[in-house]
Amino acid sequence: MASNHKVHKFEEVAKHNQIKDCWLIIDGKVYDVTPFMEDHPGGDDVLLSSTGKDATNDFEDVGHSDSAKEMMAKYCIGEIDATTIPKKRVYVPPVQAAYNPDKTNDFVIKIMQFLLPLLILGLAFVVRQYTKKE
16 A cells, blocks of 8 residues: 555546546545455445545445444545645536516417317317218
């Protein structure tokens, strides 16, 4: 295991995102969890989905046990240079169009233009059938 004092750049850590080469960033530390991939109770997909980013929130959201937190020490290979972590992107919700009653009315008008002739034809057919003299 490498010294815990080595400082890694984010770009370097992000490259380790495979089953046979997996590094994570948790609480400012870098962990090489490659040897733990097969043993992780949540499966290797969980670990792989946390690569290429600060996985602290992912780790804490699961609510790991104290023994899991203690186990992490043997996988620690250094610290992350926080200045190299990309800034979080701010979520910008999509712009929703305001309700436009004119468009709704246009839709209803188009439907009625299609259905009204069919209704009239159907009504004419029914009237003809019942008024037909035998």
